Amino acid sequence: MLGIKLRLALFLGLIVGPAGILTFLSLRAALDQQSSSLADVRLRAPALRVALDRRVGELVASLADDPTAPRPDLPEIVFHFSLDSLGSFLLPSMLRPTLPERSSDFALALQQGERLEFGQALPGAAAEVYRVALDAALAPGEEAEALNAIGRSLLAAGDATGSDLTHRRLQSHARTLDADGAHPLTLSTLRQVAHLAGDSSGVRTIEWIETWAAAVLADEIPLHPGIRLAVGHFARSLQRTRWHIDRPDLQAALNQIVQRANFVSAYDDLLETALVRPGVTYFCGAGPDGGTIFAIARPTQSGGAVGARIDLQALVESILASDAGQSLREAGFEVALFHVQDTHEFEGRYGEAVRLVAAASDTIYRLNLGIYSRDQPFVFEHYRNRSALLVGGIAFLAAAIGLGLWVLLRETTREVETARMRAEFVANVSHELRTPLTSIRMYAETLLFDRVSSEVQRQDYLRTMMRESQRLSRMVGNILDFSRMESGRKSLEFDEVDVGQVVEDTVEEFEPLFDEQGFEVGVDIHPGLPAIPADPEALASAVANLLSNAVKYSTDDRRIQLNVYQQEQFVCVDVADHGIGVPEAERRAVFEKYRRASNAGRSATGTGLGLALVAGIAQSHGGSVDVHPRKEGGSVFRLRLPLTRSS
Known part of the structure; x- marks a missing residue:
């Protein structure tokens, strides 16, 4: 180990250090100018964001x-x-692809589902409410609208199979919708287009198109689902009669109608x-x-x-008219606003002239602010007299190398251990992902080629596929939740929660696994437990990980006992197993990421994140989790949650 450190020190001191100094000297002028430019832009950017928020607020x-x-x-x-209150356009006027009047029970259920789906981000719960709307539907248009909402929310909830089945049902349903429930204006417009196709002279066609386009642009005819299809037929009619050469104004009017319809379609989901x-x-x-x-x-x-x-x-011009924008423009910079997906296009267009790309506002989602130099030589000249001292830069470089060497020597052992655990984590995750995917693919191929001998066997295969997909979903959910929790991006939605009910629901989800592997599971919930402030999804995830841990490290004695009770100012959830137990010296370390007990063996499956995620959830609720040995063998994992939230 000493030889490695010595060689590393010599390499840094005799090669990297001088090379860094020489590089610094050779690029000093450019670095002075560019770094000053970048630093100044970063200082000015917050004022631009304030100007943007102020102007948008005025709008x-x-x-x-x-x-x-x-x-x-x-x-x-x-x-x-x-x-209007149902989400239909009043201006520009637009007819929905469903019946214009909804029955009261259907409209109420649909609004409740939209609040769950969009307002509370609960697509699974929304799907159940949309099914209530489907049962309350009194017309084909309402049925189609409810089916569309069910498919959309199931897909958002991760149920791709259910969404596909709903989509197929909607497709077969929609074939009869045009006969009964489509809006008459759509059918009338398309019938008129078909009728005008037989006008060989084109005069009557042009007159009808001219009158129709003027009425649409004047909002006398509302936008409707068939309008873009009608415009396409009109454009082809103009091509056949060669009137498009003499009447470019008519072609422009049709283009304007399509643009208006496209805009309205793009805003539809937003405004609902x-x-x-x-x-x-x-x-x-x-x-x-x-x-x-x-x-x-x-x-x-x-x-x-x-x-x-x-x-x-x-909007950019308004920002540049502010004091912050004018000073930035005087320094030779320009500003652009664009969607985050267009970031690469912006950077490719301006190349090295780009000085900053950042979120335009804390309140406006997916809008980026880009700052670039209008004339780079002018910018460099503006900052040339503000370069840092060369000696200070060299001293900083030497200090940085020394500090880096000290940190590197101190952290080498820890990094080696972390790298080993990460490699083991990647290997475990790869195996854990491959196992359910292999099962799902195998059973899917069997069903696809109809290699089943009975309906009972078919149902058994489908249940296995569902169980493996749930297992895969839990694993991916654990990884994503832990990543969000570590980065501070996971936000919890606290509500008054019945812990006993959450435990019962979670155990019910595991019942197929318990039955398959022969587990005997008992649940004892003390009566009269108070509700506590908690995130129900996070709490269910913690209980699920404790159950999964008990299953994973079980022995031949496959008994698991869950107890939910109050202890002073906490509600406790105990998960007791008869498994291999946790060595005393490792009872804190097992709650760290990637950690496993030394007696777990290499046959244990999982990602190594489950208990770390439980600890993070407990901490975010102001509680704790620990593990104790059982006299009869095995372990008791205790999750403690406070009755009240601390300020």
Whole structure:
């Protein structure tokens, strides 16, 4: 070990150090100019973000509840829109692809499902409420709308199979919808298009298209599901009659109708969401015809919403007109706003001139702010006299190398151990992912080629596939939850929770596994337990990981006992097993990431994150988790959760 450290010290001191100094000397001028430029841009960026938030706030304040009321002439606003309480467009007027009137029970269930899906991010619960809406549907249009919502929420909840089955049902259902429930305006428009296709002279076709386009642009004919299809037929009719050469204005009018319909379609989901979210909604996304769409919307007192599409270039000009923007422009920089998906395009367009790419605002999701130099020589000249002293840079470099060497020598042993555990973690995860995937693929191929002898065997295969997919989902969920918890990105939704009910529900989910592997599981929940403030999903995940741990490290005595009780100011959940136990010296270490008990053996499966995730969940609730030995053998894992949240 000493020889390795000595060689490392010589390498850093005799090679890396001088090479770093020489590199610093050779690039000093460019580094001085560019680093000064970057530092100044980073200092100015927060002021630009404040100017952006202030201007967007002014635009929101300009939105009037009455869409027909006079509005100030704001260059950033492309057009205004408004919705009714059911999410249908009032301006521009648009007919929905469902029946215009909904029955009261259906509408109530649909709104409850939307609040769960969009407002509370609970797609699984929303799917159940949408099924209630399906049962309450009184017309084919309502049935189609409910089926669409069920499929969408099942997919968001991770149930791809259920979503696909719902989609197939919707497809077969939709074949009869056009005959009964499609809006008459859609059918009428398409019938007229087919009728005009027989006009050989084209005169009547042109007159009809001209009248129809003018009515749509004047909002006398609302946008409807068949409008883009109709425009496509009209455009082909113009091509056949060669009138498109003499009437470019008519072609332009059709293009404008398509653009308006595309915009309305792009905003549809946003504005329905605005109805179930409190406060202002901001939307940034890729438009159907390319480019970035940015919109603002807010609920109205009547239960609907009003909003506006914002011209990003005009918004940039408003920002640059502020004090922060003017000083930045005087220094030779320009600003751009774009969707996060267009970041690579922005960086590719301006290359080395890019100085900063960051989130444009803390409140506007997926909108980036980019700053680039308009004229790099001008920028370098602006910062040339602000270069740092050469001696200070060399001293800093030497100090950094020395500090790095000290840290490297101190952390070498720890990093080696961490690398070993990570390698073991990767190997375990690869194996754990491959096992259920292999089973699912094998049974899927068997079912695909109909290699089953009976319906009982088919159902058994399907149950096995479902069980393996649940196992895979839990494993991936553990990895993602732990990653979010470590990075501080996992937010908990606290509510008053019945711990006993959570334990019973979790045990019920494990019953197929218990039956298959011959486990005897007892649950004792003391009566009269108070509800506690907790995140129900996180709590269920902690109990599931403790159960999975008990199953994994069991012996021939396959008994597991769960006890839920109150102990002073805590509600405790004990999971007792008759497994291999945990050595006394390792009873704290097993709750660290990647750690396993030394007596677990190499045959133990899992990712090594389960108990670490339980510890993180307990800590985030103000509680704790520990492990104690049982006299009869095995372990008792105790999860302690406080009755009240600490401030």
